[in-house]
Amino acid sequence: MAKSKPKKAKSAPKYRRSRGGKATRPRKRRRLPHALLLDAVESVRDYAIFIMDTSGNILTWNSGAARIKGYSEEEIVGKNFRLFYLPEDIARNHPGFELKQAAEVGRYEEEGWRKRKDGSIFWASVVITKLTDRKGALVGFSKVTRDLTARKVMEEQIRASEERFRLLVGGVKDYAIFMLDTEGRVVSWNEGAAKIKGYLAEEIIGKHFSVFYLPQDAASGKWQSELQDAERLGRFEEEGWRVRKDGTQFWASAIVTPIRDDSGRLLGFSKVTRDLSERKRAEDRLQKSYADLERRVKERTHELSLANDELETRSQELREAIRVRDEFLSIASHELKTPITSLKMQLQMLQRKTHPEKGLLPPADRLATGLDTSLRQVEKLNKLVEDLLDVARAQARKVFFRMEKTDLRYLIEDVVERLQPQIDAAGSRIELDVGAVSGEFDPFRLDQVLVNLLTNALKYAPGTKIQIHASAAENTAILVVKDEGPGIPADSLGRLFERFERGSNAENVTGLGLGLFITRQIVEGHSGTIRAESEPGHGTSFIVRLPLRQPMVNEVFG
């Protein structure tokens, strides 16, 4: 640039002088605007402007031409403009073609590569205009050339970049990347789109993208709201089911982005879709196996909780059984040792009063009392041992029944008569309501049942009326022993027939607590049932049902 300035300064006056030399003075004033124009042309630096004769020989040269092409006016004037062309253009006589075109049409325009003096090339925008005289005959050409190399390079770069981008997008196989116009019609299609959606570019371009949606989504206009959301929010993203060309469905992740020009006008949308079916399936499998796991943990927890409850129940039962056993041992010990204590001391007393060496004996009445007391203790002991043996036998399933024709009424009257002293001692009275009932029973065992039920009533309801009822109906004997005592609390009724159970109000009652247990064993040995009904304050009824005929004789029970 610094070099070209002095050249321009030198050439400009020279040119003016030569032109001015030919001009006449009187015409000078009239031609003044032309001279100014020439000055202006000469000083244009961004355009090479020059005149050629009909053959393309250069006649004039301006500073822009000198700057762009590198030749000075002296060097180039008189030379042919072919100098500016590349050898291949000269070879095909492109300069001649240009002049011919300009001569025929009046004007020729092109962009193309041209050569500078130093051999370097530049991208030129060229306009050649035909120059004619007043009669229209061709006298030459003007040529205006601009150096557009910078623009060309930039355009090339953009074009290459766009091409690279197009290739990149086109070649992406795992993503469907395509463009939609503002209405949602497909305007571009990449390889990934073809692979994922199954359509070739020529099949789908121009079609509406709603074909990618499930029929119900397409019908409900889901696609439309997606485009609207994308336009409004600048982006729309979702995962959902989409349909391939062959009708199969896949789980897609889709991103829709609006595309706008510089002024913000909507041009269309880009859409990027991924097939996440495999991920979705994996997620579903994971979720399912998690749900399975959760369900199994719940089931197992429930089972464990049930097992734990059962264990807890069993443990309570066991603790209760141990408590009952300990209590029984304590009671049995007390009950057995009381008559033994009495017996032992009675005998020791008699022994103490007996001195054979001195001929001393206890007084006769003392001896008689001692013997009576001792015998009574032995009877008590015998009864207790019998009870224990009954239980032991029942445990060992060794109690046999001897069933025979038995008159229940006779049995009841006999028991009442035998127990009369105890009934009197308790201050109770018996009311009988007994019909003629006879059946196949074991009379000795049934006797034991009656004794147990009656003594039970005397123990727990002393001083009250005791009703005994017996009847027969539908091959079943019914026996009821009802007292008017304090009754049994509901929570104790169920345990009544268990071994070693004694009424909770049994403070003043002695015994092993085996009576009702043995009674139940005997009734069940007759294929019968026994139950108790009670209302606290209104007495207790024991109800025994016995079949009149036994299904089997000598039945074993336990």
Added chain:
Amino acid sequence: MSKAILIVEDDHDIREVISEFLSDSGFEVKSAENGLRALELLRAGYRPGLILLDLMMPVMDGFSFREEQIRDPEIARIPVVVMSADGNISQKQSRIGAADFLKKPLDIYNLIQTLNKHLEQ
């Protein structure tokens, strides 16, 4: 110290035979068939030198009697010898703070020795 003994025992025959034996042996004897009856005698002013106490009794057992006795400063210091058929009697004796214990069946010779031991103190 008087040789008065209060027997608290629910079994009639045992009560009778102990009373007879202790009377023969020179003791003053009163008896009660349960704890409540014994408390009544004590609260009426009777002050024996020792109480011979059964544990398992109806109406008021030996444990409840002992609680009531200890609560009443007038009678709390009267020594108590417990008697029981229970195998764990020694534990129960210490639990209720008795002076001594006798296992049933009782032995009359052993009974005399034990009573004398605690009456002398």
